[in-house]
Amino acid sequence: MGGFTFAHVSLILIVAASTLAVCSANKYAPHPKYSQGPNKIIVGGSEGWRFDFSYTNWARKNGPFYVNDTLVFKYDPPTDNATIPHDVYLLPNHRSFLTCNLTGAQMLANVTQGGGEGFEFVIQKRKPHYFACGQHEGSHCSDGQMKFFVMPMLRRWFK
Numbered sequence: 001m002g003g004f005t006f007a008h009v010s011l012i013l014i015v016a017a018s019t020l021a022v023c024s025a026n027k028y029a030p031h032p033k034y035s036q037g038p039n040k041i042i043v044g045g046s047e048g049w050r051f052d053f054s055y056t057n058w059a060r061k062n063g064p065f066y067v068n069d070t071l072v073f074k075y076d077p078p079t080d081n082a083t084i085p086h087d088v089y090l091l092p093n094h095r096s097f098l099t100c101n102l103t104g105a106q107m108l109a110n111v112t113q114g115g116g117e118g119f120e121f122v123i124q125k126r127k128p129h130y131f132a133c134g135q136h137e138g139s140h141c142s143d144g145q146m147k148f149f150v151m152p153m154l155r156r157w158f159k
């Protein structure tokens, strides 16, 4: 990851966003990327946390994410009919992320915790976070693309 280049691009975006904010006189920024934050971001947007949606692409389009941002995972709790259960795990490293290996993973939310307003995870540490669904021995992660990673940035660098 080209941290230095990325920082510059972000700085330019933030300067552009400030200009926009003044022009529109709108205290709500148009996109999480441009706002002061911390932000609350719904993972997958209106798609929520589901099978067969590329969260890697989603994270690429919706990042960067910052320390103190909240990620919200929304998924229906299991019912006796067609609902496919999901959960949320934090995988220990990049290798386990690539192979969807759940050994040593930490469960953040079980199958019921994504209901209602969703499960909220506050990014507190400036380290890579590897998120995945742990259902079906990792097949939601591999076949269902229910995984993404976040390298949180520090917003205060740009203030």
Ligand SMILES: *[C@@H]1O[C@H](CO)[C@@H](O)[C@H](O)[C@H]1NC(C)=O
Binding pocket: 067, 068, 154, 155, 156
């Ligand atoms: C995150 O929030 C806490 C509490 O508001 C604050 O003390 C801390 O400086 C924030 N961290 C960053 C990196 O913004």
Ligand SMILES: *[C@@H]1O[C@H](CO)[C@@H](O)[C@H](O)[C@H]1NC(C)=O
Binding pocket: 079, 080, 081, 082
């Ligand atoms: C599934 O069950 C829930 C309640 O258990 C019900 O509200 C929902 O309409 C059902 N969905 C379908 C597709 O049958």
Ligand SMILES: *[C@@H]1O[C@H](CO)[C@@H](O)[C@H](O)[C@H]1NC(C)=O
Binding pocket: 096, 099, 101, 102, 103, 104
């Ligand atoms: C999964 O990860 C564990 C712990 O790192 C390792 O021992 C195991 O061999 C891995 N499994 C596969 C299939 O790679």
Ligand SMILES: *[C@@H]1O[C@H](CO)[C@@H](O)[C@H](O)[C@H]1NC(C)=O
Binding pocket: 110, 111, 112, 113
């Ligand atoms: C999921 O976690 C919640 C909160 O810790 C707990 O109340 C609930 O019993 C758990 N559900 C399952 C199915 O493990």
Ligand SMILES: [Cu+2]
Binding pocket: 050, 051, 085, 086, 087, 133, 134, 135, 140, 144, 146
């Ligand atoms: Cu799943």
